Amino acid sequence: MSPRPDAGRRRSLTLGAAWMLAAALPARALERPRGPVVLTLTGRLRMPNEGDRAHFDMDMLAALPQHSFSTRTPWYAQARRFTGPLLRDVLAAAGAQGTTLRLVALNDYRVDMPVDDVQRHDVVLARLLDDRPMSVRDKGPLFVIYPFDADPALRSAVYYARSAWQLRTIDVL
């Protein structure tokens, strides 16, 4: 994949990819959460599981393919290991069909992230820090994390701001 295709083509590609993802899982409707809800998706979803929303408990997220990497961040002195599903898998599971994700944290912190980010980077929805669940005190339970160490371009205020922690809701726009 060329790293920088022009914007229009990239967008249609992204939509196409999202549609195909959705089309690939037509029969598997999103199951309903059995434990406490840790993440809620709202907005343009094809497969909501609770009204027009998609609720996830920790088990549902753990059931998705897991991804791990170590990276340095501005929030910790050392590099830490983050583990969790790729954000794009989470979106696909809910049949998200948008161009922008509005991330909302427990403290009402909110930031917009282009869907493009999750296609271009392996953005992880981390649920484990150094292989252990994160409490709210540890900026858990969910932490959107970019692979900062994999790409120097990511080490900027823009991406640090998009790395929402204590993630509560994703509004697909």
Next chain:
Amino acid sequence: MAAADDRRAVGEPRRRWTWLGLVGVGLALLLLAAAMVQTRQFALLRQTVQSSDDFVVLSIYQAETEYLRLREQWRVAATEPAPDLDALRLRYDIWISRVDLLDAERPRRLIRASDEFLRTMEQIEGFIAAADRALGPQPVAEPSTTFLQAQLPGLEALGPPLHAMSLGAAHRVAEQSEQRTQAVREQNQISLALTLSLSVLTLAFALIALNQVRQLRERRLVLEELAHNLREARREAEAASEAKSAFLANMSHEIRTPFHGLMGMLSLLRETGLGPKQIDYLRTATESADHLLAILNDILDMSQLESGRMALAPAAVDLRTLLRDVEALMRPQANAKALALHIDADPAVPERVVLDTTRVKQILFNLVSNAVKFSDRGAVVLDVRVRRDASAEGRPELEFVVTDTGIGMDEATLARLFNRFVQGDNSRSRRHGGTGLGLEISRNLARLMGGDITARSRLGEGSSFTFRLPLEVPAEPAGDAATNAAALAARSRSLQVLVAEDHPVNRQYMAALLENLGHEAHFTTNGEEAVRAARERAFDVVLMDLHMPVLDGVGATRAIRALPDRARSTVPIVALTADAFEQTRERCLVAGMNDFLTKPVSPEKLAASLRRLFGSPAAAPERGDQPAAPVLPQAGGGSALIDEAAIAMALQAMPRERLASMVEAFLGQGPQTVQRLRTAVRDAQPLELRVNAHAAKGAALNLGLAALAATAEALQQGAAHLPAHEIARLVQRYEELLPATREALVAMGVLSGTPAPAAT
């Protein structure tokens, strides 16, 4: 002054190069500084991005915000009977997560870890430790309303320090931002200064380079001028050298005239009945004189060769006659040393060749006499042959090889043999005499002819000198056959000779010479008459004096050459002159003359010239009949008044009585000549003076009247520029010499005691 300029001219570029170097170093340093500034700017920018202190400020601000929300919720929970403990716990946890961030490294750095900060952090930690007993992950107490109320003051006490922290961070960041701005401004100023300096230096560099170019151009101009001056100086030096050569040639020529007198006196002295000791002294004196004469001749040749005035006069000659002449002259020398002398000409050598007889003879004399000189036994052989394969372009060359069985030379001697003043063997040089110029002159002459002289030798085994020159055979077209026929005829018949000579005594003298040679002489007294005579009658040859009234010899020659009748216009013309200068000779040849005779004209010279023109020695058959030595009456002594050699030559050509009458005639005209000279002086007519003096000189030379000739020549030479009293003195001297000369001639026996009546 010029030297000082030169020094400055040399010093300045060096200083300029130093400046250029300094400016160059300055430029390099500036560029380095610019690079450093850029690097620093880049680092500064990166630091800004990396530190993200703004982000930290946001964290602190959020920590305070979260604190405020927690306090609000806590206050509500503390007053409610059934508070939402989960929500409170969540809020509490969120706040703690924010507080944790404050303890990270970067915020510490930003807030400078002051005591106040540490106290605040301790206060916060204290509160958290207390609250965690009920709200922490492992609660030990019930989060009852009482508990919440009990902790509320602790929570509320955190407000002011947190707010202060937030404000402090904000101020700190603002400060930092200001610092950064300041730094950037400074950087910009430095950059600007650097750029300015760079521009100034570049400008300076360009100016210096420009100046350098200008200096180089000026220097080039100076050099060009210098070169011009040098050329000028060289030209002047060459002119001076040429003048010196001419002077040398003139001097040697002048010295020769009295010297002949000296030698004549020496030979007369021998006849005066000397004792054996005196004869021995005389022999030594004569040898010295011969030697001196040889040196004079060499110097004359050398100076002419050096000044480039030596001109060759190649003519068709009979080679075997030439060889006979060489043999005739050399045989006595060889016989004296009991050496065999062989001269062999290869049958392939043509009979007639074109070359300068005098000069070729001179070379052969030199080579053969050297061979004789350096051989004590055996033979000297002169081989003449033609080489066709020899050298350049296969042109045939005439080769004369002189081989001897003498002492030979080693390599070193051979190597410096042709150098000036070098003689074959220093130890023998005194014994053999010579100027050491002979070989150099010979080689230079040979080279002038387009040939060369080479030598081979081995010590003790003799030497071999090879003289070669391009072989030139005279072209013999139909016209020449007639000339040859005429030449052949000339052998049997006497020649019709036209003599153009203004001086009566010279006319008599030439008449005697020609008569003696068996030719018929016709006279004219100036150039115009000569041209008229040559037009009206066919002559075999014209003898043309150069200095004549009305029309001089050169002018007459041109006029004759311009005659419409080809037979008349091609008559051979021989110049007669008292000038031995090469320029005079060239002038004659250029004007179309065929030969050139210097006065005194001896019978041999005249005969040789006629031989050259008509290719036959038979024109002077009487020569053999004449006594070899002039019969001169014994006399008590002579003086420099008389050129005895010339008298002797004249006596070869005519009987004493005839010479006496001619001398009488000349001396008899003396008073008239003096009168004419005086008139010319009085009327200030240098030309008239010169013409008269020249006429007197020519006649006096022919008659051997040396002192009169010398005085006449001094008058002729000085006519234009000597002061009047000097000229008057010379005329006076000429007048005084007339009786003195007569007395000397009487004493010599040439004249009888009383003046002839005709002369007075």
